[in-house]
Amino acid sequence: xxxxLPALICGFVAGVLNIVPVVKSFSCCLIIxxxxxxxxxxxxxxxxxxxxxxxxxxxxxxxxxxxxxAIFGSTLDVLIIFITRTNEIAASLAEVEKMIDDxxxxxxxxxxxxxxxxxxxxxxxxxxxxxxxxxxxxxSFIVNSIFGIAGGLLGxxxxxxxxxxxxx
Numbered sequence: 029x030x031x032x033l034p035a036l037i038c039g040f041v042a043g044v045l046n047i048v049p050v051v052k053s054f055s056c057c058l059i060i061x062x063x064x065x066x067x068x069x070x071x072x073x074x075x076x077x078x079x080x081x082x083x084x085x086x087x088x089x090x091x092x093x094x095x096x097x098a099i100f101g102s103t104l105d106v107l108i109i110f111i112t113r114t115n116e117i118a119a120s121l122a123e124v125e126k127m128i129d130d131x132x133x134x135x136x137x138x139x140x141x142x143x144x145x146x147x148x149x150x151x152x153x154x155x156x157x158x159x160x161x162x163x164x165x166x167x168s169f170i171v172n173s174i175f176g177i178a179g180g181l182l183g184x185x186x187x188x189x190x191x192x193x194x195x196x
Contacts, residue, residue: 034070035089038063039096046101046168047108056171060097061179064090068183078191081184090180094172101172102165110155117160118148 042063046055067089072078109115117124121144128137143159150157 030074031071032089032092034067034074035064035092036096038067038070039093040100042093042097042172043100043102043104046097047104055101056175060094060172060175061090061182063097064093064176064179065183065186067093068180068187072187078194080188080191083181083184086180086184087177088180090176090178090183091173092176093180094174094176095169097176098165098168098172102161102168105164106156106161109151109160113152113155115151115160117144118151121145121148 042055042059045051045059051059068081068086071089072081105115124144125141128141131137147157147160151160
């Protein structure tokens with residue numbers, strides 16, 4: 029457990045930052061990879077072992093950081109929606125419908141709007157939409173895992189190069 033504590037800490041912080049309104053725009057491309065890099069830094073410092081990090085270990089740390097960020101971020105997002113009974117979909121539904129009306133006609137757009145209205149109605153009535161929960165959880169699980177692995181491998185390169193330069 030001690031080995032994966034840095035991934036847990038950094039994943040939790042990244043998950044919390046995933047729900048901050050302005051900051052969440054940078055979540056997948058900056059926050060998750062940075063959290064994976066920072067998890068590797070914390071791991072090296074906790075173990076007091078500054079030898080080369082293997083690609084497999086870096087990928088595992090990145091993957092765990094991404095998964096933990098997805099779990100905490102999705103859970104906190106759904107919890108906030110449950111408390112406030114609103115989210116971005118409900119707030120921007122009129123603009124989305126206007127944008128879809130401007131697109132070429134297709135029966136799929138009517139279905140998309142029906143699903144979005146169903147999600148919005150569920151959130152307004154009950155504070156929870158199962159469709160929204162599943163879509164947010166699955167999408168953040170996939171995206172955060174991919175960017176976490178990328179961040180872990182990037183962190184491996186940075187830390188290995190830094191450690192080699194210290195030895196010289």
